[in-house]
Amino acid sequence: MLKQHGKFFENILLIADLAVIALSWVFSYYLRFYSGLAPVTKGIPSLKIYLTLLVPIIVIWAFAFRAFGLYRPKRISSYIAEMWDITKACLLSAIFLAALTFFIRELDFSRLVFVFFTIINIIALTLTRAVFREFLRYLRKKGLNLRHALIIGAGSSAEELIDRLSKRPEVGIKIEGVLSAGPPEAGRTVKGKKIIGAYNDIRAIIRERKIDNVFIALPWEEHLKIREVLKDIGDEAIDIKVLPDIFEFITLRGGIEDFDGLPIVSLQDSPLYGWNVILKRLADAVISAGAVIALSPLMAVI
Numbered sequence: 001m002l003k004q005h006g007k008f009f010e011n012i013l014l015i016a017d018l019a020v021i022a023l024s025w026v027f028s029y030y031l032r033f034y035s036g037l038a039p040v041t042k043g044i045p046s047l048k049i050y051l052t053l054l055v056p057i058i059v060i061w062a063f064a065f066r067a068f069g070l071y072r073p074k075r076i077s078s079y080i081a082e083m084w085d086i087t088k089a090c091l092l093s094a095i096f097l098a099a100l101t102f103f104i105r106e107l108d109f110s111r112l113v114f115v116f117f118t119i120i121n122i123i124a125l126t127l128t129r130a131v132f133r134e135f136l137r138y139l140r141k142k143g144l145n146l147r148h149a150l151i152i153g154a155g156s157s158a159e160e161l162i163d164r165l166s167k168r169p170e171v172g173i174k175i176e177g178v179l180s181a182g183p184p185e186a187g188r189t190v191k192g193k194k195i196i197g198a199y200n201d202i203r204a205i206i207r208e209r210k211i212d213n214v215f216i217a218l219p220w221e222e223h224l225k226i227r228e229v230l231k232d233i234g235d236e237a238i239d240i241k242v243l244p245d246i247f248e249f250i251t252l253r254g255g256i257e258d259f260d261g262l263p264i265v266s267l268q269d270s271p272l273y274g275w276n277v278i279l280k281r282l283a284d285a286v287i288s289a290g291a292v293i294a295l296s297p298l299m300a301v302i
Contacts, residue, residue, distance in 0.1 A: 009145070010071050013132060014062070017070075020124045021061050022054055028116035038112055050113070053101070060096055064089040073239070074133070075147070075171045082133075083126045090125070094118040140172030147212040147239075149173045152199060152229055154180040154190045155219035157243045162191040176209045181222060199225060202232050217243040 026047070031037065033044045065071065068089040074082055094114060101109050139145045149165075151158050158178060165173055177196035178189075188195050197205055205211065214233065216226060226242065233240065 009136065013129070014071060016128055016132065017065065017125060018058055018062065020128050021057060021121060024121040024124050025050070025054060025057060025117055028113050028120055031116050031120075032110055032113045045108075045110075050109070053097070053109070056100060057093075057097060060093045060100075061089070064093045064096075073147075075173060079130060079133070082129060086125050086129070087122050090118055090122045094121075136172070137170035141169050146172045146174045148176050148210060149213040149215060150176055150202070150205060150209070150211045151178045151190075151193070151215045151217055152202065153217040153219060153222065154178055154195060155217065155222075157217035157219070158215075159191050161215055161217055161243060162193055166191070173213060176211060177205070179205070181225075199229055200232055202229060203234060203236065206233070206236050206238060211238055213239045213241070215241050215243060 029047060029050045033040055068085045070082070070085055070089060094117070098111070098114055136145060151161060162175060162178075165171060165175060175193050178193050179197050179199055179202060180188075180195050181199060183198055202214070206214070216229060218225060218229075223244075230240070
């Protein structure tokens with residue numbers, strides 16, 4: 001049932017996106033030729049000419065949004081991340097559309113319409129999705145549209161995850177329980193969440209409790225068991241996310257980077273990089289100059 005609800009909201013979002021894209025295109029036409037923002041020197045073309053591009057626009061944008069994962073669940077991602085994905089998808093689509101119209105010699109489209117359309121489109125889609133997100137968060141706070149989650153591991157990473165999810169009810173993730181390495185001890189909990197089984201019980205628990213999300217939060221010394229956990233999950237249709245237990249080693253200058261699709265965890269970067277190098281050299285120069293000025297009377301005596 002939850003999967004059906006997810007598909008329903010995905011279809012609603014797709015329809016809303018396509019409506020916003022179509023309206024943005026029409027509004028950009030009127031903004032270019034009727035608003036007075038830019039002079040019209042070659043006459044006003046018929047709106048019907050621009051409407052002929054609506055079909056390729058909708059196809060291109062829908063494909064780009066799918067490619068950028070904009071219809072995947074965004075429960076734990078930020079507004080900024082989604083806005084950046086929307087911007088990239090719209091810019092890429094606009095470039096592709098401009099290239100497509102270049103080969104349509106029979107019709108001459110205003111490039112300024114494309115510029116207006118790209119800007120308006122990004123803003124309108126971002127605002128529409130923000131409203132849609134807030135609506136979903138409101139439903140989740142009311143106990144609707146929830147996803148049932150299982151946490152694998154009972155260490156510090158699991159505790160941190162439980163603590164953060166409990167503070168964010170709008171995310172809509174309900175923790176059904178925790179799995180530990182050994183058999184569950186009577187009454188044992190992790191941050192108030194009961195340990196309901198061992199790692200090798202995962203498949204049966206997924207089916208029994210209708211789990212939608214699995215968070216693998218194994219302690220560092222148990223990371224080799226991830227392969228076994230994934231094997232036990234098998235082909236169950238669930239979302240799986242891994243919390244690497246190495247963040248305690250990451251310094252303020254560390255983080256996660258993407259190298260050609262390969263995630264690389266940086267524990268520590270050299271502080272002498274980019275602006276830090278410039279600031280250090282500037283500080284060295286200022287200190288050196290100050291020292292020379294301060295010692296110049298003494299040097300003159302010598």
